[in-house]
Amino acid sequence: MGTYKRKPQRIAKYIKKSKKEIGLPPDAIFFRGEQKIDHVLLRLIDFDASNLQESTIEKVEEAIHYNDKNSVTWLNIDGLHNEAIIEKIAANFNLDTLLLANVMDTASRPKFQDFDGSIFISLKMMRLEHPNNQVVVENLSLILTNSMLITFQESKGDVFEPVRERIRTQKPRIRNSGTDYLAFALLDIVVDNYIYIISEFAEKIESIEDKLISNPDQSIVEEINTFKKELNFLRKNINPAKEMIFSLTKTETNLIKKKTEVHYKELIDNINHAVESTDNLREILSDQLNIYHTTISSKLNDIMKFLTVFSVIFIPLTFIAGIYGTNFDVVPELHYKYSYFIMWGVFVIIVIVMLFYFKKKKWL
Known part of the structure; x- marks a missing residue:
């Protein structure tokens, strides 16, 4: 298993704001982020207990009539840079422009907002790409209404294929539930991937202990510091997601049914597990760094002890040899x-x- 890496310049290390954003109203539909694909992709899945329709559509207008159906409709948008498409979504689905403005701010913190007739959720979605072990992070936004779930991603490719397969194979719970359960299923996949990535890090971090005992050298310090930076990056995105999920479970909106609330509360346990795991791994890395310094200090003490004894033995010998050398x-x-x-x-x-x-x- 190789070293884990993040794709460079995905998310700014410090807060950045372009000059064009200064003075814009908060509900201005203006793309604030990095364009990651050339063309926006619109994918639509419409289903109920017995029927399923899955397609790629060319225009937003093709999805309008699904808004009045009794089925569950999932519209996924890959690519946020086309402001005209985002404006059409706001207009055709009667969504608050402030909500869509939040969608286009890819550097925003995870948040939850309850609008009139809709819910807005945003958080960071992570996936681990093999074989180069790259952790890919992008902003994910969800807009939940009674009959439709609209998801926004920065690029094509996500972690939601297991959810699509559950829909295709007619799993009863997801096919018989509404958009609120579908939103939960997506959020659950996101949090599960947090835990999966952390567990992969944990396996690599624990292997450092064997190196500390067998052959401690400077490369181990560099490896430990690299993992500390990666864990700090994970915590930077996972901890705010915990706050968002906590706010989501406390909402009194009618869009989340009573029977689905228990599933959303499960998310708290999962995200707490992810946060606690990152904290535990940071402590392990700090302990490993202390072990390294202790081991090096012990070896240095042994060397100094040997040299001291060696020097002390030769003091009287040098004294005698000095007398005979006069x-x-x-x-x-x-x-x-x-x-x-x-x-x-x-x-x-x-x-x-x-x-x-x-x-x-x-x-x-």
Whole structure:
């Protein structure tokens, strides 16, 4: 498993505002983001318990008549840069322009707003792309009405295919429920992907412990710091989503039925699990960094201990050698034929005695 990466320049590290936005009214339909696809794609799924219609439409007007049907209609828009299409959606589905203005601000924090006859939800959608282990993040917006769910994505490709398959295979719960349950199913997939990505990070982070024990080096510090940055990025997007989901579950709107409220409350448990997991992983990384510094300090202490003992042993030997190296003509043992061997014997005895003493004191 390789190192996890984020696609660069997806979401600004700091708040950015273009000069064109200054002075615009809050309900101005103006694209605030980065264009990620060339053409806007409109995908529509209409279903009830027994019927299913799935198609790609060319114009917004083709979806208008679905607004009056008793079935559930899911209109998904990939690409937000075409302001004319967004204006048509506002006009044809009688939606507040402030709501659509929020849709086009891709750098906004996750939020929940209750409008007259509709609900607006936005949060960050993440997916892990293999084999290069890239975490792709984009802004997801949902507009919920009685008969229609409109979702807005920045580019084609999402994590919602399991939901589409459940609709296609006539799973009774989703086919017999309304737009409120469909919205829950999409939000549940988004949160599940948070947890999946975090679990993939956790597996890689836990493997660092083996390296810390077997071969701690500077590359481990770089790896730990990289994961800390990635986790901070995840927390930056997941924590506000928790606030949004909490607000959503507290709403008293009629658009979310009583029987569906219990499912929305499940989202709180899941998002809490995601937030707690990121916090736990940050603590693990901090502990690993402490273990690394402790291990390096311990090794350095062992080296310093050896060098100190080595130096202390040679102090008396250097002293004796210094005496015999002086330039005096009369040295008592100088002309004794065994003096050299006696000197070496003294050297060896001193070393043995000092090592024995250090061992007894448990300095070695």
